[in-house]
Amino acid sequence: ETGVTQTPRHLVMGMTNKKSLKCEQHLGHNAMYWYKQSAKKPLELMFVYSLEERVENNSVPSRFSPECPNSSHLFLHLHTLQPEDSALYLCASSQDRVYNSPLHFGNGTRLTVT
Amino acid sequence: AQTVTQSQPEMSVQEAETVTLSCTYDTSESDYYLFWYKQPPSRQMILVIRQEAYKQQNATENRFSVNFQKAAKSFSLKISDSQLGDAAMYFCAYLPTNFGNEKLTFGTGTRLTIIP
Numbered sequence: 001e002t003g004v005t006q007t008p009r010h011l012v013m014g015m016t017n018k019k020s021l022k023c024e025q026h027l028g029h030n031a032m033y034w035y036k037q038s039a040k041k042p043l044e045l046m047f048v049y050s051l052e053e054r055v056e057n058n059s060v061p062s063r064f065s066p067e068c069p070n071s072s073h074l075f076l077h078l079h080t081l082q083p084e085d086s087a088l089y090l091c092a093s094s095q096d097r098v099y100n101s102p103l104h105f106g107n108g109t110r111l112t113v114t
Numbered sequence: 115a116q117t118v119t120q121s122q123p124e125m126s127v128q129e130a131e132t133v134t135l136s137c138t139y140d141t142s143e144s145d146y147y148l149f150w151y152k153q154p155p156s157r158q159m160i161l162v163i164r165q166e167a168y169k170q171q172n173a174t175e176n177r178f179s180v181n182f183q184k185a186a187k188s189f190s191l192k193i194s195d196s197q198l199g200d201a202a203m204y205f206c207a208y209l210p211t212n213f214g215n216e217k218l219t220f221g222t223g224t225r226l227t228i229i230p
Contacts, residue, residue, distance in 0.1 A: 031215065042118070042220040043205070056216040088157065097214035099147060105159035 003027040006091050006106035013081065014114055021076040021109045023091030029104070031097045032074040034066060037088040037108070049074060050097045081113045116141045118208050120221035127196045128229050134181075135191045135224050137206030147209045148182065148189045153223070154202040162204070165189065167211075193226075201228045 004025045013019050025032065034046040048056035049068040063085075065077040074091055088108045094101040117140045127133035139148070150162040165173045165182050172180050177197075181190045193200055206221040 033215070040123075040222055042222055045216060045218070048214075048216045050214075055214075090157075090159065092159075094215055097216065099209050099211045099213060099215065101215065102149075102161050102164070103159070103215060103218070108157040110157075 004091055004093055004104050004106035006089075006109050008109060009107065010110045010112075012112045012114060013078070015081060015083075017081075018077070018079040020078065021089055021091075021111075023074040023076075023106055025072055025074075025091075025093040025104070025106075027093060027095075027104060029093035029095050030071055031094045031101070032068060032071075033092040033094075033103070034074065034076050035090040035092065037090055043090070046076075048097065055097065078111075081111075083113050086111055086113045116143075116208055116210070116219045118206050118219050118221040120204075120206055120224050122224045123222070124225045124227070126227040126229055127193075129196055129198060131196055132192060132194045133196055133226065135193075135204050135206075135226065137189045137191070137221060139187050139189065139206070139208045139219075141187070141208065141210070143210045143212075145211045147211060148180075149207040149209070149218075150178070150180070150189075150191045151205045151207060151220075152200075152202045153205065154199075159205070163191070196228050198228050198230065201226060 031050045036044045047066040067075040090108045091106045092103040146167045148165045151159045177194045203223045209218045
């Protein structure tokens, strides 16, 4: 069983829908991350939270809205997405943001925008 | 900006044989970390091995070892005695030590197939 759980596993949504991705970590970590994984591209960091405070936002479009209500939970709210937003969205956590604190990933949410 | 290049989109190896996956990176930093992550069909990225640039000794984790050539900026992964469970995407990643995890840079991955 993974220490980082993501739901749903698959999501199909229309461009006018609003949906949310959920991530929960059971590892007592202080930092959480959202990544976008598209085919044949490197993983793209979207957001980083440390102790529930956003510390990094890599110029992500406003149609993606993160929320971190506590150190164990992370959400990615989606609205008016585009077909090019179809991808695997991975959540990760680490003990701290520091360089020697390895990332632990969830199984991802496969998002398809129609 | 740092870049990580994995020039082999796909590789295959016979079960029980040895395979080497290539990775090169570009950086002006002198100290950094390098990683290999594995992503099996379950989609969960798992850390396979980590190398600290200031250590000359190559990292080893059971059947997995690296060949770290700092001057050449090369970081290859060797998998010995390949097993069916090794089939996955493998990603090389780079992280400078004076930054947080948000500066982790990944390559595009190599898909490894194990032939029974």
